[in-house]
Amino acid sequence: MPTIITHALLPLTAGLAAGPHRVSRQLMVAGAVAAMLPDADVVSFWLGIPYASDFGHRGATHSVVFAASLGLLAVLGRRSLRAPGWLAGLFVGASALSHPLLDAMTNGGRGVALAWPFEPDRFFFSWRPIEVSPIGARFLSTAGLHTLVSEMAWVWLPCVLLGALAWAVGRAKRR
Structure with a gap:
């Protein structure tokens, strides 16, 4: 997996590029959180849930269904995100979906369960240029x-x- 900072970078870049008149600061922050949230599944290691389980690391939280669910929550919270419902849902959902897509470009792990619960297989892209990030204290190493x-x-x-x-x-355009 890429680092948590890198996952947040995609929605932050998109929000800054779109500008504050389109993407509010609240929506941009929600997108960054949504992009990082799938890795909350690392608690599965400490709970004894096997990596290969549907609810293990890179499982259900790395799926289109999970991203769409976060998008739906954003639609419901559109007022606090200061955005129209369609924009809140699209931005947050796409931000969450960016996470497993980046993970599928790494060179390690078991792949992502992008099609969960419809397909149990995990996959990677054929082009995988990103070094997989060590988890926990191992991050503070050469790797x-x-x-x-x-x-x-x-x-x-x-x-x-x-x-x-x-x-x-x-x-x-402003000139």
């Missing part, structure tokens, strides 16, 4: 440093470039 460097190249840099492009386009 953790390799993960950060990999994420900088494959996620952070593209986000910065897209954000800069969106900023430049927005500035040009």
